Amino acid sequence: MKNTKGFTLIELLVVVLIIGILAAIAFPQYQFSVYKSKVASAMDLINKIKDAEELYYLQRGEYTGVLDNLLIGLPSNCVWEDHPDWSYNTIKCTNQKGQLEKQINLNKSYEAVQGYIYGYKNTFCFSYNISYDKNRVPVKGRPGMRNFELNTALSQSDLAFCERVALSFGGKKETDKWSDKYYL
Numbered sequence: 001m002k003n004t005k006g007f008t009l010i011e012l013l014v015v016v017l018i019i020g021i022l023a024a025i026a027f028p029q030y031q032f033s034v035y036k037s038k039v040a041s042a043m044d045l046i047n048k049i050k051d052a053e054e055l056y057y058l059q060r061g062e063y064t065g066v067l068d069n070l071l072i073g074l075p076s077n078c079v080w081e082d083h084p085d086w087s088y089n090t091i092k093c094t095n096q097k098g099q100l101e102k103q104i105n106l107n108k109s110y111e112a113v114q115g116y117i118y119g120y121k122n123t124f125c126f127s128y129n130i131s132y133d134k135n136r137v138p139v140k141g142r143p144g145m146r147n148f149e150l151n152t153a154l155s156q157s158d159l160a161f162c163e164r165v166a167l168s169f170g171g172k173k174e175t176d177k178w179s180d181k182y183y184l
Helices: 009-060 156-168
Strands: 078-081 088-094 100-107 112-120 123-131 145-150 172-175 180-183
Touching (some): 009 088, 009 100, 009 112, 009 156, 123 156, 145 156, 156 180
Antiparallel strands (some): 100 112, 112 123, 145 180, 172 180
16 A cells, blocks of 8 residues: 655645635625725815815805815815816825825715715726705705716726625615616
8 A cells, every 4th residue: 555645736736726626706795895994084075075065065055066065074085276277176095005096076066976986996986976066956856866877988897896885875776868877
């Protein structure tokens, strides 16, 4: 009887195959969870800005669109950009590698606060919007309407991933002539 130590090639291949299958199942779920946490973080910042704008409006009877007038602090990785010639100002947040992670556009007339959450294949899945018109009438009769609007430039498989993220936040799908929206 031959006394051998170690594993046969078949045993090693089976182990590698099992590890590969587990990685193929686990990695997409990990990617989904990471992006969902980025979206939640951006939504939190956008909601803080919206609440600060509402407080400013209650105190002064108008919206500001200027971050310095709002009593909120930005995370250390975020920078305020004032655009005098544009209709909105921008908050840009980067990750540790200096890559754009989220961009929030604050409309100067406060028609909307809109956030683009990057980090999915070097682009964004959707924008997260809180919208009002100039006369404080909620858009489409929804007070403080919140929605995700999908990035239509994505491939079908990427859209499916992004739709899954939007639905995980409780979004209800509506389609208009421009894009799919997920209302919260």
